[in-house]
Amino acid sequence: MLARVRLSVPDRPGSLGLVTSAIGASGADIAEIDVLESEGGRALDDVFVQVRDRDQLTAVCQRLDALPGVQVTGRQMPAPPITGHADLELLDHVLTAPQRGVQTLVDGAPHAFGADWAAVVEYANAEFAGVVAASTRAPEPSQVRLSSPLRLATPRVTGPRGAEYTGAALVPLGSGALGLLLVREDGPEFHRSELWRVGQVGQIVGTVLTPV
Template sequence: MLLRLRVSLPDRPGALGQVARAFGLMGADILQMTVLERQAGRAVDDFTVSWPGRAAPSELGERIGLLPGVRVEGVWPTRNVPGSSPDYDVLGHIAADPDRAVIILVDAMPDLLGADWAAALEPATGSVLHGSWQFPGRVPVAELTPMRPVAISEAGLHIASVPLNGAYLVVARSQGPAFHRAELDRITRLVDIVGLLAGWDLSRTA
C-alpha cells in the first residue's frame, strides 16, 4: 500500500533523521520526501511510503506523531508512484491532443494530487464541463470563485480551485490534510503550462 503522510517537524539537525528512523521501525519504506515549507523554525514535509499493512494507516500516523515536536497533519492513500513523472506524462498527452486538454487534465488530477475527484466547471452557472471518475455530480461548496486560486475545507471535503481557460478546475479529497499552498501553486503552474500547449488565451485565467 502506498501512503502519503504530511508531517510538521522542528527544522533542526537530527529531526528528520528521527522521523526516518521511526518510519523504519514501523516497517514503512520511505520512497519520496517533498519539502512543502520551512519557516518559523519548523518544516512541513510530505512523505510517500510503502506500507505493508501490518496495522491501520492511522496507527502509523499516531506512532510518528509521538516523536517530540512532531505533528502528523494527515495520512492518506496515494496512487502517485514516486519516480513515475506523471506530470510530464499528462503534458505529453495534452501536447499530442490539445483539443482534449481539459478532459485529460481533469481525469489526471486525482492521481497527481492524491485526491478523490476533479471537475471543470462553467463559472456563470456552475455547470459541469467534465468530471473525473468518482465525481459526485456536483460541487458541495457554494463559495468557490473562478477568479483566483483558493483552497478551502467544508462539508467534510478539502477543495482546491484554480482558473481554467474561462472556467475553473476543482480538485477534492476527503482524506488527508487541507491542500497546502505548495499544492495549489503546483496546480496553477500545471494549468498555465497546459494552457500554453493547448493554445488558450491565458488572459482568461489571470
Template sequence: MLLRVRVTLPDRPGTLGQVARTLGVAGADIVQVVVLERLGGRAVDDFTVVWPGASRVDRLLAGLAAIPGVQVNGMWRAIGAPTSGGQDAELLAQVAANPGDGLATLVDAVPGLLAADWAAAAVVPADWAVRSGSTTAAGDTGGEPAVAYASWRAPTPLRLPEVTPLRARAMPGPTGTHFAAAPFGRAGLVLMVARVDAEGLTAANFHVTEVDRIAQLVRAAAVILGDRLDLITAPPPAAARS
C-alpha cells in the same frame, strides 16, 4: 496499501531521520519524500509509504507524535506515489499532442500528480453565489456550475464549494473533503481538485505549493487549448435552451 503522511517538523539535523526511523519501526516502507516547505525553522514534508493493509495506523500516529516538535497534518490513502514536477511537462505535451481531448487529459491526470481523489472542470456562472460554507450540486438548473468534465472517481452528483471570486486557492468543502481550485481565465472555467477523508483517515488540506502547481498547469493548458476552451464555456444557442 499506499499512504500519504504529511508532517510538520523542526528543520534541524536529525529530525527527518527520526521521522523516517519511526515510520520504519511502525512497519511503513518509505517510497518517496517530498519537501513542501522550509520556513522559520520548520519544515513540511510529505512521505509516501507502503503500509500493511491489516495494520492499524494508531501505532504509526502515536510513534510520530512522540517525536519532539513533530505534528501530523494528515494521513490518507494514495492511489499512487505523487509525481515530481518533471511529469508536468510530459502531461502538457500530451495535452498539446491531442488538444481535442486536452481538457479530459488534464483532469484525469491531476489527481495522480497530487495524491488526490478526483478532479473536475466546471463552468461557474458570473452571478453564481451561495451562502458561506454551503455547497451546491453542480450541473443542476438555476444557473449553477455546470461540469464540463470530471475524472472517474468524482462523485455523482458533484457538489462544489463556493469558488467565487475565481482565484487559485485551497478551500474547505463538505465535511471530510478538501479542495483546491484554479481558474483557466476563460468565462468561468475552473479546475477543482479534491481529497476525501476515508477509511478512518484524515487527508491534509492542499498546501500552497500544491495550489501553485495546479495553477501553473491550468495556465499552461489554457494557452495550449486556447479557443477550444471558449467552445466549452460558450452558452448553448437560444434554440437549444428553449
C-alpha cells in the same frame, strides 16, 4: 500500499533521523520525502511510506506523534504513485490533443496532483454554474457545490449529503470561465507549493483547452 503522511517537525539536525527511525520501527518503508516548507524553526514535510494496510498506517502515525516536537497534520491512503513528472506528462497529453483536452485533464489530474477525483467546472457571471466534465470517483455533477469565486485557492467543497472534503484546490484554466477542481476526500489540504504548481499547469492548458 503507498500512503502520504504530512508532518510538522522541528527544523534542526537530527529531526529527520528520528522520523525515519520511527517509521522503520513500525515496519514501514519510506518511498520519498518531499519538503514543502521550512520557516520559523519548523519544517513541513510529506513523507510517502509503503504500508500493509490502514492499521499499520495508524501505528506509524502514532509513533510519529509520540516524537518530541513532531506532529502529524494529515494523511492520505492510498497516495498517488510517485513518478516525479506526472504533471508534465499530463500537460504534454493535453497540449498534444487539445480537442479532447478537458477530459484528458480530468482523467489525469488526480494522479498528477495527488487527488481522489477532479472536475472541470464552469462559471457564469462570477458564480459557479456547474460541472463540465469529471473523472472517475467524482460524485454526480448535480451533487457538487462550490461557493468560491474562480481563483487559485483552497475552497470549501461539498458533495453528496452535504459531505465537506478535507482538501480541495480550485485552479483557473487560463483567463476564461473554466476551472479545474481537485478534491482529496480524506487527505491533507493542498499546500501553497502544490497550489503554485497546479496553477502553472492551469495557465498553460487554459490557452489551448477546447470545451467538450
